[in-house]
Amino acid sequence: MTSVLFDFSGTLFRIESAESWLGSVLHEAGIAMPGPELAATARALETAGALPGGASPLRVPDELAGLWRARDESAELHRAAYTSLCRQVPLPDPALYDALYDRHRTPAAWSPYPDALAVLRGLRERGLRVGVVSNIGWDLRPVFREHGLDGYVDTYTLSYEHGVQKPDARLFTIACEALGAEPHRTLMVGDDRRADGGAAALGCAVHFVDHLPAAERPDGLRAVLELVG
Known part of the structure; x- marks a missing residue:
């Protein structure tokens, strides 16, 4: 990856x-x-x-x-x-x-999940590029900046800015192109099997996490570091 x-x-x-x-x-x-x-x-x-x-x-x-x-x-x-x-x-x-x-x-x-910073930092240290792909109607970049995570994200692909929403593969295509990434060497991480699972149609690997309150999911993202090798 x-x-x-x-x-x-x-x-x-x-x-x-x-x-x-x-x-x-x-x-x-x-x-x-x-x-x-x-x-x-x-x-x-x-x-x-x-x-x-x-x-x-x-x-x-x-x-x-x-x-x-x-x-x-x-x-x-x-x-x-x-x-x-x-x-x-x-x-x-x-x-x-x-x-x-x-x-x-x-x-x-909003609160970041407890392991979000460590996982994003770990990906950056390994030289991987990171994008955020969200079905949303407003600019979430200030949320990342306020919580200190913006520096670990290379690009944001937001549905309302493109008029396309997941699971439409076009949104994932836009995200991969923004990163200069090949889909078959890209991992999509999300909590919605239908929406986020749409990345598979493009050839991306997909990994799901549970949509739980932050306190109930302290380390749900850490598997990502293992998946990317």
Whole structure:
């Protein structure tokens, strides 16, 4: 292997809990909500799939199905999809729906997995090139910079910047070309068997990790160093 591609959410980084997400936005807005109500509202938002990077919706309303399928193809579609899911849950101020969306785009809302830095550093020391390939509707580069990982990433290929989302092999082709990498000498690492597994159609090797809270997956990425030799 000469190159490694990583997914973002659930692979290198994990989004905060729904309760932390909601609590932070309420605090910023100066809105008090009793603990039990906050917890129940956070659960409802999570069930609705309103937190990007969190759990998928248990059910996507029929009127949102098309928007949901195309959500990662542009910034506008991404915001519309998630704020629409969010609006299924009553909140005390309509402005909170956009505030919640904006919160999830901040570096403070994300934590790198405990072994992410060590693995990225190990790949750099071995001379491998690293790219990030993400289905997303916003620029995640500031998240990497804020958490000190940007220096270990050579290129970012983000779906909303190209109008193509995984598992479409075209997005992986763009990523490999940006790295100057041959697909059959490239490893794709992700947590979504359908989306990230699309790299196999291009000839990339694929390795999956479990999408778990960061504290529950302290060393899930370390196998990557063994796989690249």
